[in-house]
Amino acid sequence: MADIIQLLPDHVANQIAAGEVVQRPASVVKELLENAIDAKATNIKLLVKDAGKTLIQVIDNGCGMSVTDARLSFERHATSKIRSADDLFQLNTKGFRGEALASIAAIAHVELKSKQEVDDVGTHLVIEGSDVISQEVTVTPVGTSIAVKNLFFNIPARRNFLKSNQVEFRHITDEFQRVAMAHPNVSFLLIHNGSELFNLPVSNFRQRIVNIFGSKTNERLVPVNEDTEVLKISGFVGKPEFAKKTRGEQFFFVNNRFIKSGYLNHAINAAFEGLLKDGTHASYFLNLDVPPETIDINIHPTKTEIKFDDEHTLYAIIRSAVKHSLGQFNIAPILDFERDANLDTPYGYKNKHAETPKIEVDRTFNPFQDKPSSGTQQSASFKSKSSGNWEGLYVDLESKGNKKQDLSNFEDIPFESTTKTSSLFEESTVEKSKTTFQLHNKYVISTIKSGMLVLDQNKAHQRVLYENYLQQLTLKESVSQQLLFPVLLHFSAHEIDIIKQVKGDLEHTGFIFSKFETDAVEISGVPINVPESEVNDVLEQVISDIQNDVPDSHFSAMDLLAKSMAKSLAIKTGQLLSNSEQEHLVNSLFACKEPNMSPNNKTTFITLSVDELDKKFN
Ligand code: ADP
Ligand code: MG
Numbered sequence: 001m002a003d004i005i006q007l008l009p010d011h012v013a014n015q016i017a018a019g020e021v022v023q024r025p026a027s028v029v030k031e032l033l034e035n036a037i038d039a040k041a042t043n044i045k046l047l048v049k050d051a052g053k054t055l056i057q058v059i060d061n062g063c064g065m066s067v068t069d070a071r072l073s074f075e076r077h078a079t080s081k082i083r084s085a086d087d088l089f090q091l092n093t094k095g096f097r098g099e100a101l102a103s104i105a106a107i108a109h110v111e112l113k114s115k116q117e118v119d120d121v122g123t124h125l126v127i128e129g130s131d132v133i134s135q136e137v138t139v140t141p142v143g144t145s146i147a148v149k150n151l152f153f154n155i156p157a158r159r160n161f162l163k164s165n166q167v168e169f170r171h172i173t174d175e176f177q178r179v180a181m182a183h184p185n186v187s188f189l190l191i192h193n194g195s196e197l198f199n200l201p202v203s204n205f206r207q208r209i210v211n212i213f214g215s216k217t218n219e220r221l222v223p224v225n226e227d228t229e230v231l232k233i234s235g236f237v238g239k240p241e242f243a244k245k246t247r248g249e250q251f252f253f254v255n256n257r258f259i260k261s262g263y264l265n266h267a268i269n270a271a272f273e274g275l276l277k278d279g280t281h282a283s284y285f286l287n288l289d290v291p292p293e294t295i296d297i298n299i300h301p302t303k304t305e306i307k308f309d310d311e312h313t314l315y316a317i318i319r320s321a322v323k324h325s326l327g328q329f330n331i332a333p334i335l336d337f338e339r340d341a342n343l344d345t346p347y348g349y350k351n352k353h354a355e356t357p358k359i360e361v362d363r364t365f366n367p368f369q370d371k372p373s374s375g376t377q378q379s380a381s382f383k384s385k386s387s388g389n390w391e392g393l394y395v396d397l398e399s400k401g402n403k404k405q406d407l408s409n410f411e412d413i414p415f416e417s418t419t420k421t422s423s424l425f426e427e428s429t430v431e432k433s434k435t436t437f438q439l440h441n442k443y444v445i446s447t448i449k450s451g452m453l454v455l456d457q458n459k460a461h462q463r464v465l466y467e468n469y470l471q472q473l474t475l476k477e478s479v480s481q482q483l484l485f486p487v488l489l490h491f492s493a494h495e496i497d498i499i500k501q502v503k504g505d506l507e508h509t510g511f512i513f514s515k516f517e518t519d520a521v522e523i524s525g526v527p528i529n530v531p532e533s534e535v536n537d538v539l540e541q542v543i544s545d546i547q548n549d550v551p552d553s554h555f556s557a558m559d560l561l562a563k564s565m566a567k568s569l570a571i572k573t574g575q576l577l578s579n580s581e582q583e584h585l586v587n588s589l590f591a592c593k594e595p596n597m598s599p600n601n602k603t604t605f606i607t608l609s610v611d612e613l614d615k616k617f618n
Helices: 010-021 025-038 067-072 085-090 100-106 156-161 165-182 205-213 215-220 262-271 311-331 347-358 380-388 390-420 423-427 457-475 493-501 503-509 532-548 554-569 579-590 610-616
Strands: 043-049 055-060 109-115 122-128 131-138 143-149 187-192 195-200 221-227 232-238 250-254 257-259 284-289 436-439 443-448 451-456 480-490 512-516 520-527 605-609
Touching: 010 100, 025 043, 025 055, 025 100, 025 143, 025 165, 043 165, 067 122, 067 131, 100 109, 165 187, 165 195, 165 205, 165 250, 165 257, 165 493, 195 205, 195 493, 205 215, 205 232, 205 284, 205 493, 215 221, 221 311, 232 311, 250 262, 262 284, 262 311, 284 311, 436 579, 443 457, 443 579, 451 457, 451 579, 451 610, 457 503, 457 554, 457 579, 480 512, 480 532, 493 503, 493 512, 493 520, 493 532, 503 512, 503 554, 520 532, 532 554, 605 610
Parallel strands: 043 187, 250 284
Antiparallel strands: 043 055, 055 143, 109 122, 109 143, 122 131, 187 195, 221 232, 232 284, 250 257, 436 443, 443 451, 451 605, 480 520, 512 520
């Protein structure tokens, strides 16, 4: 048989290699930014169009390339950064594999302009799919500009595989922020579709963090510093009370290179033990300087995972350094100055305030209804509660009498809606003459014809709010509550960007945005029923949910928003509910289209029939 093995042509080999190096536009951004850093640039501009699908351009003022180097830089394994394998253990550059430019040029239209200080003129090179289209002499400033257009133009499958612009651009900002944070001594600019998103002047590490994540970050940082023979740590951790619901702000830089390490992340968690609320994650921005020969960067093609010689020691040092800093912060008197004035409100007044809206929602109240059967009143807690309400009962009677007319109209509404409810509704129709009862400030129990109903108050309320918000969003029929004084909330530029993306939808729930600044947003109206004090939490939840689960269509964006707002505003587990609130919750739940599931598909209620109860007593 004839020989069948052939060497692959270069452009095919490059395309295959490109698959490893370039997964998405953000990979190109990372490689180009790192090349600019390696070229000792002090000023780097990143221009992006359509989340990098149309254009990614990096312009630096670094050392530039000679005519020959410019041409050679696009060859595979062409690098100026290492000469022998030994150099791998003394690396102080980002790149060293000599693959990035060759890979990028294999799958895109690339245009390079570069000039060195010593040369009078520069080089202009155009390459498309590994083919050199033109190479000319040109006038250009010292440094390098590389424009990458139409990424994956010759691999349609890869191009179709790209996510929405929103997702791809988020990956780009992630890469940009990581490089920018690792090099505060370099100024950076990021422009997307003509608008400037980040303009980061040369600064120290703390200022760089604040410039990226917003001015509110400054007061939240606790410095961490430790200098040992094997490891020098410098940087910051976030104060525990500002811990985020997303893992977004967690950064390790090892010798100025962003890395991911589950093991070292664990060291931080260990240091924060007992200080964080459930479901929140510590923020950290830590520079770890280690002798280059004690790490192996070669372990991962994109170099985000590295191998340390002695991980255990690093773990111990990081944990104790962070613990030490947190301890220092805890004993600092700053705590007293930052005390929340709300904490000083007398308990009784706080309670009163929380109960105000309860009266409004009592649609089912009937002054002529029978007293609850004596059987129910056996329960001690119930008894004390209902007797406590007697006084209020007469007050209510008066006001109810006046409003009798509209009340009776309102009462009919849930019944009109029975047509759209599922069959479950009929089964579990609440007998209006019976009272409800709250168990452990967590479950609401109500009687139904066949037996009893147990509602999870948080999940049930989430369902009610979710359907409410979804309806407002789709029908665009929100009610807004104007704020007397607009509130200014601080967010990072990136977070502001996310709010802007869903601004229209947020407005349909009732938000009114009066001003956008680079790191703040002014709100002059909020959805009805959203207390002013909750606005920040609601928006943080929305941002966090969008970051975790980037919606890819308008419908899923509305759905996510409705879920997110329902989650942050629903009655919490542990919250005491008045009788009328309990009843209102039961009624509202069964007026929902899908009462049996929370927006996140958790059971909202269970029923227990008399038959089942009978069996238990046999
Ligand atoms: P690597 O960075 O691993 O060496 P690349 O393919 O990214 O490989 O780049 C190849 C070479 O091209 C680099 O080693 C460097 O000499 C040169 N080069 C790339 N980008 C720049 C730049 N922005 N300024 C100066 N030289 C550059
Ligand atoms: Mg490189």
